Amino acid sequence: MFGMKRITILISCISVAVLCIPACSGRQPKQETRQPVDYIKAIPGPSDPVPVAIAKKGEVLIGYSDCYTCHKEDQRSVGPAFKDIAKRYPVNQAYIEYLAKKIIQGGSGSWGNAVMTPHAQLSFDDVEIMVSYILSLRE
Incomplete structure (x- = not known):
């Protein structure tokens, strides 16, 4: 007959074996993957072409501003690119008007969470041209 000491040792060995089987199965532990956040959140809709002269003027105006x-x-x-x-x-x-x-x-x-300070010193017409340049960078 088995003694209590042998039964305890047997149960301990079986417990260790049962706990080790999943670790030895060759499978990697499941890692959580982060889902990418849609930073851009594109708004659907048709786009008009931006005349090259307007885009160039907008680029110059942005160069002289604090953008x-x-x-x-x-x-x-x-801020965003x-x-x-x-x-x-x-x-x-x-x-263009909204922006x-x-x-x-x-x-x-x-x-x-970024905050854009007001640019009240800029004329609305100039800012529309600047926005036209920015939107002309659409790929």
Whole structure:
């Protein structure tokens, strides 16, 4: 007959074996993967072409403004990249006016927690041209 000591040892060995079987199965433990967040959230709609002369004038106006303090053309900085803005918004007069108003009035929340200070010193016409340049970067 088995003694209590042998039974305890047998149960311990069986427990260790049962616990080791899943670890030895060759399967990797399931790793959680983060789902990418849609940073851009593109708005569907038709886009109009931006005349080259308007785009060039907009690029010059942006160069003389403080836009590059918070924005870069193709990488996110304090604010979104110009190319990301162009990917989000269709190129049409309604969005050009909407974005021009946002630039002049300032705002937050469209691209996360970043806050854009108001640019009331800029004329609405110049800002529309600047926005036209930004949206012309749409790929």
